[in-house]
Amino acid sequence: MINRRQLLVSGAALGALGVLPVRSAFAADRIDVFTSSDSNVSDWIANSVKPAFEAANPDLTINIVITRGAGGGGLAAIADRAFAAFQQKADPQVDFFEGFNELNPKGAIEAGLWTKFDESNLPSYGKVNKLGIETAYGLPYRGSQVLLAYDSTKVKEAPTTWEALTAWIKANPGQFIYNRPDKGGSGQNFVKRAIHEANGRDPSLFTVANFSKESADKMLPGAWKILSDLAPSLYDNGAYTAGNTPTLQLLANGAVSMVPAWSDQALQGLAQGVLPPTIKLVQLQDLALCGGFTHVTIPTNAAHQAGALKFAEFLLSEAVQTSVLKDLGGFPGVDWSNLPADLRTQYADVIPASIPTFPSGDWETAMVDGWYRNVAPNVNRG
């Protein structure tokens, strides 16, 4: 009879034999896709995009790594690691970033960390919606826009201009809330809309390249005045939730009757019954609330750069783009003209004529810092 030690040793050896060949066979064509998007998106990638891609490309597999975490999510740390590996000429152990801003980490584009997209490496690049392209290093493949979600049993006439919205908030104290601008896009884009309002409703005044401290000091305080002025009329005299979900939670349980919300999250919430059917959506008509496109970045030093580009190309295919619209409640990343005509008619109401944007990078940093310094502390809770 073998003793325990022999059993353990032989067991371990057998196990190692079994594991080794499998792992190396996988590693050869396994594309590591990192995402920190909300679970509606990561579920969609795992359950519909991944199987479709793998069926179309039997030699490639997708390994989805979810790095959802606090604030900017875990992707920033993964990108830092990829950048460090780039400088050390090592394997970054990541092939594909879903939902990452290519302007980070600082200096990465200049150093050559991110793959530059064009039609030579991405045949469908020409179809991409020009509204979504900030630089050629980030590929916008899906978008969504913030709109107002309201309880139609309590709000009879929903506001459709900024002026009407602020008037409504003041006339109904405690019935509106938005989240902190660094903790979720719905509150963030509400703050951005206030910045646009304070600057003649002209989003083109803000670009990635034109940031300077002087212009920030000149252009942002107007928005702080608008938002501070609203604070006493917000829920609990100026409370701000810590994310998109807590905001919707307050709307769903009737604590407030209007909030800014992501189109995709609200539509999905309604479809799944998480939000009561009495919740309705409306967009401002004078200037829409900002939207954003989710960018894909691919490190140039990725072990499977070619496979990652193949996956990116797949995301731009008609099937996936239609699914973004139908299953995710988002906007396609390709120009609407590339979608089937019947879909365009069906979604005519939600096709935005324009999606105002606000540049990420320095402007966003200045916005978050300014909001925390000027708006958040301005609370008087007697």
Next chain:
Amino acid sequence: MTSLSAPLGRQKRARRFPVGLLLVAAPVILVVALVIYPILSSLSTTLNVDVAGAGRFSLANYARFFSDDQSLRNLRFTAWFTTTTVALLFLVCLPLALYLRFSFGRLPAFVQAIATFPLFVPGIIVAYALIRFIGPNGTLQSLLDAAGLHGYRTPYLTTWGPVIGLLWEGIPLTLLVLVSGLSQVPQAAIDAARDVGAGPLRILVFIILPLIRNSIIVALSLEFLRIFGAFTQPYLLGPASPESMGVYMQRTFGDLQDPVQAATQAMITFLCCSVAGVIYVRTIIANRRAGR
């Protein structure tokens, strides 16, 4: 948990074999590599200012922290909710621990099981559950309304939000340490005091509290350390401003992309926590000496 407050001196002193040194080498190396080295590296980062490409010693980063209203407000808030929560923990857990020590049967066992339950619930679950319970139109408000009590104002998103969350999370550890301390109070001492006519309050103040002083210090300093660096509860239950140091550091590092200032905040947080750390270590050492 018992080893924290048990008189260790009763154990036989081990002979100093090199094997013993080898055994402690692994944790010591880990502590040096994962704690001491990062502290020193942060310290040197925050104390150096880049002047024309060369690093020079400077307190500028700290001066910036202490001249910034927002940073000071956040530090004060963190100190406030930490001391408040620790004080509340003591007030809640001491009676509970006394009850568990001096009563027998099924009910106390049940109470102890309930009280240690939070130990097994992750912080983020606690936060979302509390939002539903104490939040607006939540369970608590519905119960109060049903009882005819209106005008409930939820602590969610106010400075009391994190206090409630952290209190709930902190009960098990504090309770376990206090109960283990109380279990070492000799019944004979209490009986003797009772025989000479001491009432319950006198026994508590003059017999029990002095005997479990070390357990109290250990429990409260451990809780202080945990709460000062808290992240999840202040993040989800607290107000947008002021922020806890943990949340503030993360935002400075992640959103404002200012690692040096984030490291400065971390060093200041570390200094505040090391006060509690020193008290904890001194208590442990005093325990050992007393037991020798």
